[in-house]
Amino acid sequence: MGRLASWVKYRTEWEDIRAERRKNGSILDKKTTSDESSLIPDPSSPLSPAVEQRFKWMPSQLSAGLGLSRVRFYSEQSTCPLFKLPVELRLAIWEYVVGGNDVTVVRKVDKIGHVVLPRDAERLKAAQTNVNDWSNWGPVGRERRYTAGEVLAAVDLLAMLRSCKRLYIEALPVLYGYNAFEFRTMESFYRFLRQSPATGLQSVRSVRIAWSGFAWWQNYERPGTDGTELEYEESWREICDAVVAMKGLRVLNLHSWSAIDLRWQETSRDDMVRKILAPLGALPEGVDLTFTCSEVPRI
Numbered sequence: 063m064g065r066l067a068s069w070v071k072y073r074t075e076w077e078d079i080r081a082e083r084r085k086n087g088s089i090l091d092k093k094t095t096s097d098e099s100s101l102i103p104d105p106s107s108p109l110s111p112a113v114e115q116r117f118k119w120m121p122s123q124l125s126a127g128l129g130l131s132r133v134r135f136y137s138e139q140s141t142c143p144l145f146k147l148p149v150e151l152r153l154a155i156w157e158y159v160v161g162g163n164d165v166t167v168v169r170k171v172d173k174i175g176h177v178v179l180p181r182d183a184e185r186l187k188a189a190q191t192n193v194n195d196w197s198n199w200g201p202v203g204r205e206r207r208y209t210a211g212e213v214l215a216a217v218d219l220l221a222m223l224r225s226c227k228r229l230y231i232e233a234l235p236v237l238y239g240y241n242a243f244e245f246r247t248m249e250s251f252y253r254f255l256r257q258s259p260a261t262g263l264q265s266v267r268s269v270r271i272a273w274s275g276f277a278w279w280q281n282y283e284r285p286g287t288d289g290t291e292l293e294y295e296e297s298w299r300e301i302c303d304a305v306v307a308m309k310g311l312r313v314l315n316l317h318s319w320s321a322i323d324l325r326w327q328e329t330s331r332d333d334m335v336r337k338i339l340a341p342l343g344a345l346p347e348g349v350d351l352t353f354t355c356s357e358v359p360r361i
Contacts (some may be wrong), residue, residue, distance in 0.1 A: 072275035075249040076282060076294040082256070083297060087306040089252075093260045102338065128246040149232075160219045161240030171210045182215050186223040189214055222281060239265035239310060246272050252297070255304045257274050267304070268313040277320040279334060302341035311349050314342070318355035 086092065135300070139145045144152070163178045168186070182275050189212045208214060217235060223230045238258070243266065244249035251271055255263065282294040305314065322331050335353050345351055 070253075072273075072278055073282060073292060074247070074248060075275065076292040076297060077288075078249055079252050079297045080293045082252070083293075083300065086256075088224075088254050088300050090300075091309060092256060093263075093304075093307075097334050134297065139226055143311060145228065152232060153236060156236040157240050159222055160237045163219070163241045164244065164321055165219070165241045166208045166244045167250050167254050168208060168214065169247055169253065170212070171320075173210055174250055174253045175214050176219060176241060177214045178217070178219075178280060185216065212238065234259065234262050235265040238262040239267055242268035242270070242313075243274060244270040248273050248275055248301075252301060255301065263304070265310050266308050267310055269308075269311065270313075270315040270317065272317040272319065272324075274319040276318040276338060276353075277322045279322070279338060280329070281323070298338075306344045309346075311345075313350045314345070314352070316353045322355050348360045 143295060144155075147155075166177050167178050168175050168177060177183075179186075189208050198206060204212075223233050223237065243254070245254065248271070251269075251273075282292050305311065322334050324331060324334070339351070340352060
C-alpha cells in the first residue's frame with residue numbers, strides 16, 4: 063500500500079503529540095521543574111557536584127537514604143591545553159566546529175536526529191524507516207520515523223559536546239545559536255522543544271517549520287482515529303508558548319508546501335492564517351515572523 067492521505071498523516075502527528083502531553087505534561091513545566099544543575103555543572107565554580115546513583119532503577123530518595131548514592135565532582139579540565147586558551151578563542155573554535163549549518167531535525171523512533179542538507183541528502187534518502195504500524199490506508203505517519211540506530215549525518219554535531227562537561231557548557235549555546243534549524247514534521251519540532259535543554263532553546267536564533275500540515279488546519283477539528291478530540295489547538299498553543307519563551311529567537315518561518323485547503327470551509331485564507339498565527343502574538347517585536355505557502359494545492 064502507499065502512504066496515508068495527507069490530511070490523515072498530519073492528524074496522526076497531533077495524536078502522538080497529544081499522547082505525549084497527557085503522559086509528561088507541558089513543555090514549559092518540564093523546563094521549569096527539571097533540575098538542570100544536577101546535569102550541568104556550574105561554570106562559576108571550580109568543581110560542580112552531581113548525584114550518581116548506584117542502581118539506576120531505584121528512586122533517588124530511597125537510594126540516598128540507603129547510602130547507595132555518591133556525590134561525583136566534575137573537573138574544570140585545568141590541565142587541558144585547550145582550556146588554557148582565552149575563552150573568546152575557544153568560542154570561535156566551537157563555532158567553527160559545530161556552527162554555520164542549516165540543520166534539519168528529523169524524527170527517529172523514540173528520539174530525534176539531525177542532518178545537514180544537501181550534504182546528507184543521499185544518506186537520508188537511503189535511511190531505513192520504521193513501517194511496522196499499518197492502517198487500512200497503508201503505513202501511518204510513523205513511516206517518517208527513522209530507525210533509532212540509523213546514522214543519518216556524515217558529521218555528528220553532538221560528538222564534541224559529549225567529550226566533557228566543561229566543553230558541553232561552553233559549546234551548547236554555540237550549537238543552538240549558530241545554526242539555523244528546520245523541521246519538516248510538527249512532531250519533530252515538538253520533540254525538539256521537549257528534549258532540548260532550556261539553555262539551548264534560549265540560544266536558538268532561526269527556526270523554519272516547513273510542514274504541509276498547516277494547509278489542513280480546519281480538518282483537525284474532526285475526532286481522531288480513536289473517536290476523541292485531537293486537542294490540536296491546545297498542543298499548538300503549548301508549542302507556541304515554548305517558542306515565545308525562546309529569548310534568543312530572531313527568525314521564525316512557517317511554511318506549507320501545499321495551499322491552505324478551504325474546501326467546505328466558510329472562511330478565507332487570510333482568516334485561517336491569522337488563526338494559526340494567533341498564539342504567536344506574544345513574540346517580541348525583534349522576531350521576524352513570516353508565513354508562506356504554495357499557491358497551488360498539492361494533494
